[in-house]
Amino acid sequence: MFYFLPREALKNWLSEISKVHEVFVPVSPSGFGPYEGKLYLEKKTKLSAKEFFLPWREVILKFEARPGALPSPVFFEPVKERIIFGVRPCDAKGLTLIEKVFGEDPFFQKRREKTILLGLLCKEPGRECFGWAMGVNPFAGEGLDALFLEQAEGYLVKLLSPKGEKLFKDQEAFEKVGEEAQNSFKKAEKEFLEKHPKAPALEKLKEADLLKLYEADFWEGLALPCLNCGICTFLCPTCYCFDVQDEVVGLEGERVRLPEACMFELYSRHASGHNPRRSPVARFRNRFMHKFKYFLDEYGEPLCVGCGRCNEECPAGINLWEVIRAMSTL
Amino acid sequence: MLTEKIREIAKKLLEEGKIEAFLCYEGTSHPFRNRAVLVKSPEEVKKLLWPSFGVINLATPLQKLKGQKAGILATGCVSRAIVVLIQEGQLKREDLFVVGVPCPGMLDPSKVRDKAPEIIDVIDDLKDEVLIVTPEDKIKFSREELLRNNCQECRHPVPPLYDLLLDFSGREKSPDPYRRVQEIEDLTLEERWQWFEREVLRRCFRCYACRQACPLCYCPTCFVDDSRPQWVGKTRDLIDTALYHLVRAYHLAGRCVDCGSCEAACPMDIPLRLLTKKLEKEALLAFSFEAGLDPEAPLLFTSFDENDPEDFMLTSELKASGKI
Numbered sequence: 001m002f003y004f005l006p007r008e009a010l011k012n013w014l015s016e017i018s019k020v021h022e023v024f025v026p027v028s029p030s031g032f033g034p035y036e037g038k039l040y041l042e043k044k045t046k047l048s049a050k051e052f053f054l055p056w057r058e059v060i061l062k063f064e065a066r067p068g069a070l071p072s073p074v075f076f077e078p079v080k081e082r083i084i085f086g087v088r089p090c091d092a093k094g095l096t097l098i099e100k101v102f103g104e105d106p107f108f109q110k111r112r113e114k115t116i117l118l119g120l121l122c123k124e125p126g127r128e129c130f131g132w133a134m135g136v137n138p139f140a141g142e143g144l145d146a147l148f149l150e151q152a153e154g155y156l157v158k159l160l161s162p163k164g165e166k167l168f169k170d171q172e173a174f175e176k177v178g179e180e181a182q183n184s185f186k187k188a189e190k191e192f193l194e195k196h197p198k199a200p201a202l203e204k205l206k207e208a209d210l211l212k213l214y215e216a217d218f219w220e221g222l223a224l225p226c227l228n229c230g231i232c233t234f235l236c237p238t239c240y241c242f243d244v245q246d247e248v249v250g251l252e253g254e255r256v257r258l259p260e261a262c263m264f265e266l267y268s269r270h271a272s273g274h275n276p277r278r279s280p281v282a283r284f285r286n287r288f289m290h291k292f293k294y295f296l297d298e299y300g301e302p303l304c305v306g307c308g309r310c311n312e313e314c315p316a317g318i319n320l321w322e323v324i325r326a327m328s329t330l
Numbered sequence: 331m332l333t334e335k336i337r338e339i340a341k342k343l344l345e346e347g348k349i350e351a352f353l354c355y356e357g358t359s360h361p362f363r364n365r366a367v368l369v370k371s372p373e374e375v376k377k378l379l380w381p382s383f384g385v386i387n388l389a390t391p392l393q394k395l396k397g398q399k400a401g402i403l404a405t406g407c408v409s410r411a412i413v414v415l416i417q418e419g420q421l422k423r424e425d426l427f428v429v430g431v432p433c434p435g436m437l438d439p440s441k442v443r444d445k446a447p448e449i450i451d452v453i454d455d456l457k458d459e460v461l462i463v464t465p466e467d468k469i470k471f472s473r474e475e476l477l478r479n480n481c482q483e484c485r486h487p488v489p490p491l492y493d494l495l496l497d498f499s500g501r502e503k504s505p506d507p508y509r510r511v512q513e514i515e516d517l518t519l520e521e522r523w524q525w526f527e528r529e530v531l532r533r534c535f536r537c538y539a540c541r542q543a544c545p546l547c548y549c550p551t552c553f554v555d556d557s558r559p560q561w562v563g564k565t566r567d568l569i570d571t572a573l574y575h576l577v578r579a580y581h582l583a584g585r586c587v588d589c590g591s592c593e594a595a596c597p598m599d600i601p602l603r604l605l606t607k608k609l610e611k612e613a614l615l616a617f618s619f620e621a622g623l624d625p626e627a628p629l630l631f632t633s634f635d636e637n638d639p640e641d642f643m644l645t646s647e648l649k650a651s652g653k654i
Contacts, residue, residue: 030533030598046597046598047535056535056565056566057565057566057567127360127448128360221368224366224367224368224391224394225365225366225367225386225391227386227390227539227542227543227595228542229537229538229539229541229542229543229595230536230537230538230539231537231539231595231597233537234535234537235597243564245560245563245564245565247563247565256565258564258565261537264538264555265551265555266555266557280394311360312360313597314363315385315386315539315543315591315594315595315596315597316365316366316386317358317360317363317364317365317366318365319358319359319360321359
């Protein structure tokens with residue numbers, strides 16, 4: 001089903017729904033925040049909406065820090081019903097990829113259940129975007145409850161889930177639209193897909209021999225400029241690796257889960273002190289093998305939605321495509 | 331022009347077998363990013379270029395090459411970082427062939443980025459002007475405006491250590507290196523804390539790019555990564571983030587060469603350099619010390635002079651009351 005929202009009605013509508021729900025929007029080029037009148041929709045934000053589902057600090061258990069004390073049952077941080085508006089389709093697709101791994105994870109699932117995700121299509125692909133090459137069709141709106149397409153006069157809204165339908169059932173600002181508008185959506189989708197094909201590299205990567213890739217001699221050269229910082233992993237809408245830490249103040253202990261990066265030496269260091277990915281090049285290789293071989297072999301899709309944040313923000317100037325090219329032409 | 335000179339000398343050094351590899355920069359598909367590259371044969375030198383956006387100090391990747399006889403392109407701050415690394419026993423002078431350049435300064439990607447919605451190319455004359463090329467137009471900017479902050483405030487554009495110095499006229503010494511530090515110093519204590527919280531702590535998400543980019547952050551295990559015992563919490567708790575940034579800066583006191591790699595690497599554009607610049611100023615004013623100028627000289631923290639000022643050890647109250 002499709003609706004239409006006039007452009008000037010957007011902010012009013014966001015204020016209206018803010019009275020009933022918690023509403024988050026992109027507030028600056030850096031990222032999302034609660035809606036308080038500020039809205040940044042020009043480009044995608046540096047930090048994706050991933051942080052609403054894999055937060056920077058998630059308490060998963062509480063305990064009394066004394067010998068013999070038993071921990072509490074699993075603890076869920078209270079999450080209110082919330083709406084996140086302005087999520088890019090590639091980022092929402094990223095959540096569906098994370099879900100393949102976190103499908104059974106109660107913390108992630110709880111946050112998913114409580115959230116209505118409203119997507120916004122980009123007017124133009126950004127400089128470093130390549131979502132289509134990774135097989136992402138932004139018009140499909142995977143992972144979203146509704147998708148907004150900006151047009152001359154306002155936004156055409158496509159409903160994508162029962163949650164989305166429920167939300168829009170009684171929103172006065174939106175008018176139902178007929179077949180003509182729906183066709184304009186389909187036309188825009190068709191034009192986009194014709195111009196933006198899937199990369200043939202993915203098929204080649206599926207066929208590539210895992211061990212040969214692992215042992216290839218290009219890794220050393222590609223990894224030389226890499227600083228092994230965590231920028232790419234933290235900005236990535238699909239990177240989901242985490243750490244678990246016990247934080248104790250006095251007698252009060254909390255076990256927290258937080259994002260971690262495979263680029264860090266500490267991430268793969270075992271309790272014994274042994275580290276299977278001790279060298280920086282081994283950690284570099286692992287990130288790309290995970291995204292473009294292990295995950296691809298396991299789930300049939302790469303762990304990448306082509307948002308291009310890594311290419312845009314890598315301080316060392318590493319370009320993911322050069323890595324994919326090397327991997328797919330071995 | 332500088333690019334040709336670099337290629338020529340790299341080729342010669344490789345052909346003559348004086349070095350096994352040459353560490354420099356290459357271009358990328360991104361119009362305002364350069365990338366470190368290591369070339370091992372004379373045929374490869376055509377990749378090399380003078381980087382207008384070589385914002386990550388080459389002395390950082392240089393440390394991956396231990397044991398190889400390597401040539402390296404060195405501006406003032408790269409050369410100074412090498413000096414500190416030699417002083418601290420991290421590099422061997424005889425392993426290196428340093429090709430120095432009197433540095434014209436480099437451009438700041440975050441200053442260039444917002445000049446036009448779409449930028450195809452950036453043409454830098456290395457003197458006065460930068461042309462930003464868009465699909466429709468070429469827009470002219472003064473080079474000074476687009477320079478990195480640390481280049482604007484650079485006290486040593488000419489490398490203090492080199493085997494060969496390229497013939498080029500770089501920038502003059504900055505007459506006013508501590509203007510931005512002064513602006514923060516002029517705030518009240520409370521305003522300074524607010525600045526630190528707003529500009530640094532609330533924005534940092536602990537990716538550690540500042541640490542990783544720094545040529546002088548080479549501890550095998552950083553204090554934030556220690557787990558037995560664990561000194562610092564690892565989430566975005568403000569106190570933990572504050573501890574990370576303060577200790578990082580203090581570990582660089584008397585060592586930082588102000589190459590600005592930390593700030594350039596930061597994805598959130600946090601003005602990290604101001605913390606280390608403040609400590610650089612302290613070292614200069616209190617001890618007339620500047621890091622990385624002479625590989626034979628002692629380090630700030632390994633030297634003592636009876637005439638060193640000691641005011642900072644004593645409280646002003648004691649002094650005022652005449653007890654000391």
